[in-house]
Each structure stands twice: as C-alpha cells, then as structure tokens.
Amino acid sequence: MNIKHRNGIYTIDSISVKEIAEKFGTPCFVYSDLSISRNFEEIRDVFSDDKKSIYYSVKANSSLSILKLLSSLGSGFDIVSMGELDRVIKIGADPKKIVYSGVGKSEKDIKRSIELGIYCINVESFSELERIKKIASELKIKAPVAIRVNPNIDPGSHEYISTGLESTKFGINLKNMMDAFIYADEAEYIDLIGIDYHIGSQIETLDPFIEAVSSVAKIIKELKKKDINLELIDMGGGLGIDYEGNKVPSMKEYGNALIKAIKDNNLEEYKIILELGRSIVGNAGYLLTKVEYIKRDSEKNYVIVDAGMDNLIRPALYGAWHNIICASIDSNEEILCDVVGPVCECADFLGKDRKLSVSQDDILIITSCGAYASSMASNYNSRPKPPEVMIKNSEVKLISNKESIEDLFSREIII
Numbered sequence: 543m544n545i546k547h548r549n550g551i552y553t554i555d556s557i558s559v560k561e562i563a564e565k566f567g568t569p570c571f572v573y574s575d576l577s578i579s580r581n582f583e584e585i586r587d588v589f590s591d592d593k594k595s596i597y598y599s600v601k602a603n604s605s606l607s608i609l610k611l612l613s614s615l616g617s618g619f620d621i622v623s624m625g626e627l628d629r630v631i632k633i634g635a636d637p638k639k640i641v642y643s644g645v646g647k648s649e650k651d652i653k654r655s656i657e658l659g660i661y662c663i664n665v666e667s668f669s670e671l672e673r674i675k676k677i678a679s680e681l682k683i684k685a686p687v688a689i690r691v692n693p694n695i696d697p698g699s700h701e702y703i704s705t706g707l708e709s710t711k712f713g714i715n716l717k718n719m720m721d722a723f724i725y726a727d728e729a730e731y732i733d734l735i736g737i738d739y740h741i742g743s744q745i746e747t748l749d750p751f752i753e754a755v756s757s758v759a760k761i762i763k764e765l766k767k768k769d770i771n772l773e774l775i776d777m778g779g780g781l782g783i784d785y786e787g788n789k790v791p792s793m794k795e796y797g798n799a800l801i802k803a804i805k806d807n808n809l810e811e812y813k814i815i816l817e818l819g820r821s822i823v824g825n826a827g828y829l830l831t832k833v834e835y836i837k838r839d840s841e842k843n844y845v846i847v848d849a850g851m852d853n854l855i856r857p858a859l860y861g862a863w864h865n866i867i868c869a870s871i872d873s874n875e876e877i878l879c880d881v882v883g884p885v886c887e888c889a890d891f892l893g894k895d896r897k898l899s900v901s902q903d904d905i906l907i908i909t910s911c912g913a914y915a916s917s918m919a920s921n922y923n924s925r926p927k928p929p930e931v932m933i934k935n936s937e938v939k940l941i942s943n944k945e946s947i948e949d950l951f952s953r954e955i956i957i
C-alpha cells in the first residue's frame with residue numbers, strides 16, 4: 543500500500559491526504575496511477591506472452607481514466623454490459639481484445655457484440671447459446687463463443703462471490719456442459735473457440751485456481767475425444783487482496799502457479815486469458831470521508847461520517863472489512879466505535895467495533911476502495927456521487943466530477 547505516515551501527516555504517493563480532502567471535498571475517491579500500473583505490470587511481466595493475456599474486468603472499477611491507463615499498459619477488457627462496452631470503446635480499446643461475460647445478454651447486446659467483432663462471447667446458459675445461434679445465422683456472421691462452465695470448486699470466499707459452484711446462475715454445470723459444447727460445435731454460425739470459467743472473487747489461496755486448471759484439462763480431454771478442439775481457455779479472475787492484514791498470494795506467485803499448472807496439465811498450446819479486477823485496482827484506491835459527529839451512547843460510540851453505503855456498499859452487502867485510518871493524529875483518547883454513514887439504514891456502516899482516536903471534522907481514510915466501491919455506488923437517499931481523483935506524476939487530477947443535484951434530476955419528468 544502506498545499510504546505513508548510521517549511527522550503527523552498521512553500521504554498517498556507523497557501527497558497530503560488532508561490537502562486532497564480540502565481541495566476536492568469529502569467524500570472523495572483517490573486512486574494511485576503508480577499502484578495500478580505496478581499491479582498490472584507485476585502480473586503482465588510474469589504472465590503475458592503471445593499466448594497469454596490479461597483482460598481487466600471492468601466491473602471492478604469502470605472509470606474511463608483507469609481503463610485508458612490499463613489499455614496503454616496492454617490490457618484487454620472483460621465486460622458484462624453494453625455500458626461497459628461503450629466505456630472501453632470510448633477509450634479506444636480494440637474490439638478484438640474484448641470478452642463479454644454475463645448471464646442476461648439481450649438480443650440487442652448479442653447483435654451489437656457480433657457486429658462489432660469482439661474477441662469472444664462467454665456463454666452462460668443453453669438458452670443464451672440458442673439465442674446467439676439465431677442472431678448469428680440472421681446476420682450471417684460467425685459468432686465467436688466460449689462456454690462458461692462451473693467446475694464446482696469452492697473458492698473459500700463469501701457465498702455472494704463464489705460463482706463456480708455446481709449450482710449458481712452463472713455458467714453451465716458439469717452435467718449439462720457437454721450438450722452445450724456439441725450444440726455450439728455443430729452450429730454453422732457459431733465459432734466455438736474456447737472454454738471459460740470464473741470460480742469466484744477475493745480468493746486468498748492458490749489451491750482453488752490450480753484445482754480449476756486440472757478440472758478444465760479433464761473437460762478438454764473429453765472434448766478432444768469428441769473431436770471438439772478449442773483454442774482458448776479463459777480462466778476468469780478472482781485473486782484476492784489484503785483487506786485485513788491477511789496474507790494473500792502476490793500477483794507474481796499467482797501468475798507462476800498458473801503457468802506451472804498449465805504446464806503440468808499439458809495446456810501450453812492454448813491461448814489463456816485472465817480476467818482480473820480486484821487485484822489490479824483494489825489496493826490502489828481510497829475513500830476519504832469527514833467525521834460529522836461523534837455520538838456517545840451508553841451501549842456504543844458512533845462516529846458518523848459523510849460517506850455511506852451509497853459510496854461503499856461492501857460492508858453492508860458482504861460484511862466486508864476495510865481498514866479505517868484517522869488522518870488527523872492529535873492525541874485524542876481512543877474510543878471503541880462503529881463508523882457509520884448518513885444513510886437511513888441500519889446496514890449503513892463502514893466499520894464496526896473499531897478503536898479510533900477521532901474528533902469532529904477529522905478526515906478518515908478508508909483503504910482498499912479501488913475495486914467494487916465507486917463502480918457499485920448508488921444515489922440512495924438522493925445523495926450525489928462523490929468526485930474521484932487520480933494521483934499521477936505527483937499531481938492530483940480530477941477524473942470524475944462530483945455529481946450535482948441537477949444531475950440527479952436530469953432524467954426525471956414532472957407530470
């Protein structure tokens with residue numbers, strides 16, 4: 543992490559946190575260009591060659607400046623909606639470096655992806671395959687597809703982000719997948735190029751990833767027996783980050799473990815894609831927030847701040863833990879407290895049972911907010927979205943304006 547504390551001042555990439563908060567207001571998301579680049583380069587340098595590529599998973603953080611940065615470093619993109627497609631097209635990404643996942647692709651979405659010539663559509667159900675076949679036949683353009691399978695591997699993460707178990711809404715389970723492969727292989731306007739899986743997110747050990755590679759190697763062997771030959775294995779994303787001081791594999795360890803698993807399972811002839819999100823941007827982002835009030839209760843102390851679940855929903859949604867640091871380090875008495883937002887929900891908390899020495903108007907730094915924070919934000923309670931800034935070459939640059947109240951009303955029609 544690139545947050546530092548010296549002589550009573552907290553800095554991110556050598557820029558004072560308090561100065562950022564003063565200039566841009568709070569709440570405010572802050573990203574480090576350096577940190578995102580380092581994370582990407584660490585995996586790229588062990589994993590990329592003419593067969594292996596990293597496709598950043600746009601859902602983790604879809605900011606145009608972050609997409610542009612990753613594109614300039616050589617990343618492809620994993621998208622799950624037309625909104626995400628428009629974002630990557632906007633920053634000039636090559637459609638041939640886009641894969642499209644997601645369980646609910648509409649006819650329009652599929653048609654546009656085929657016409658645009660994206661690299662691959664990751665198919666999540668038999669019905670989707672039938673729809674692609676129909677649309678591709680009408681267009682008379684071969685649709686490149688990979689079948690997303692569920693290898694039924696427990697990634698050991700929260701149930702909401704364990705996506706590769708036997709029964710989830712994602713992918714096709716082992717029992718039904720062969721029918722899908724055969725159907726795709728036989729369809730005139732489907733170009734069956736690969737197999738895809740994504741077993742989950744925030745995975746903190748290497749074993750589930752390695753298990754998934756050997757599970758897929760067995761499927762590929764079965765397919766070969768039926769004379770179905772693929773060129774691509776999309777291994778999804780999922781590498782976890784350190785939220786709580788927990789030890790997670792580094793990008794390098796992860797990349798090397800996958801390379802070994804690919805070799806051990808004789809899969810070196812295949813193109814490999816990794817769809818990483820969290821591990822590229824997660825620890826490169828911070829949410830700055832101001833203490834509005836401190837409420838001392840007989841049962842509990844509440845530190846009420848100006849950021850809420852509308853900005854960072856992970857604690858409410860998954861019980862996720864983010865480190866909270868007070869940027870003002872006067873010698874206040876430490877209190878045991880819940881750090882809560884202004885939103886009218888009991889679930890609106892950012893941290894529970896924290897020991898903090900804080901005063902009213904202090905700035906708090908919530909760490910590891912680069913992934914699944916701003917991209918999951920809402921306007922609940924009619925709260926405008928906060929500004930986002932990026933530290934680049936020792937300068938703080940605005941990459942997203944604070945939403946205005948007029949922005950909030952802009953789609954509405956009073957009747």
Ligand SMILES: Cc1ncc(COP(=O)(O)O)c(C=O)c1O
Nearest residue numbers: 599740743779780817818819820
């Ligand atoms: C299909 C798919 N690919 C990639 C990712 C990115 O995962 P992560 O951010 O954990 O690397 C996700 C996120 O859940 C996903 O659903």
